[in-house]
Amino acid sequence: MAFTNHNGPRPDTAQCYSKLNAAGDALYVIGGKWRLRIIIALSDGKRRFNEIQRAISGISARVLSNELKELEINGFVTRKVYTDFPVSIEYELTPYSDTLSPVIESLIEWGEMHRQRIMQGEPATAALEETL
Amino acid sequence: MAFTNHNGPRPDTAQCYSKLNAAGDALYVIGGKWRLRIIIALSDGKRRFNEIQRAISGISARVLSNELKELEINGFVTRKVYTDFPVSIEYELTPYSDTLSPVIESLIEWGEMHRQRIMQGEPATAALEETL
DNA sequence: CGGGATCCCATTTGATACTG
C-alpha cells in the first residue's frame, strides 16, 4: 500500500518506476555501444573473431574480446573451439539471444527511419557525419 | 551489384551490414546509460528537473543536465520555461519521441523477463545485485 | 529550484606491439 494517491506527485509514478527498473536491468546487460551490435553481427550464424571485428566498424580487438566474454558470461553467446585442423574458433548466439529479437528488430527499424529523417535535414544534428 | 554471391563469405552479408549500420545510427542518439531512461521518465507527462533526477536512481545533476541538452538538440525533448510566479521549468517529450515506443516497450518487456530469469538463478550473473 | 563551472579521479578506449 505504499502508493495511495492521496495527492502525491502522480498516481502512475509507481508504474513508471517499475518501467525504469526494467529498462535499467535490460540496459545493464545489453547496453553500451557494442553489445547489441555484436549480437546482430552474429544473428545470421556462427562467426569467427576477425569476421565479427570486420563486420562491426570501429571496434578494436581488445574491446571485442572483452565484450564477447561478457556476452558469454551472461548467456548470450557461446564460444566453440573446433580442434580439427586447422583449429578454428567460432562464436554463436544462444537461444536466449533470440528473446532479444523484438528489441533488436525495433531498434533496427527505428534506426532506418531515423536515418531517413536526418538525411532530410530535420534537426540540427551532426550525428551521422561519420556513418555517411 | 556490389554483392553477387559468386562465393563470398555469405550472401546475406550485405543485409547484415545494413542492419548493423541502422543499429549503429540508433545507438548513436539513444545509446548510453541514461538516454532511454530519461525518455521513459518523461513518458507520462511533463516533469521538472529534480523530479526526473529523483525518478532515475543514480544519475547526477550534471549528467542529467547534459543528457537533457543532447536530447533537446536531437529533437526528443523540449524545455519549457513557465514565467508565472514562481518560475518553473518543465521538460516534455516531443512527438518524435513517440516513434521510440516500439523500442522502449520491447526493451522494458525484455527487462522484466530477464529479471525473472536472473532471480531464478539461471546464469552466473552478479548483475542485478544493486537493484535488488 | 534549476542548473553552470570547476576540480579531480576512475574507468574506458585506442594504438601498437607481441604471442601461441
Place this chain on the structure above:
DNA sequence: CAGTATCAAATGGGATCCCG
C-alpha cells in the same frame, strides 16, 4: 587467426561550490 599486454589519451562521472 585469436587474441593479450602495455601505455597514453580520452571520456565519464562524482563532489563541491556557486548563482539567479
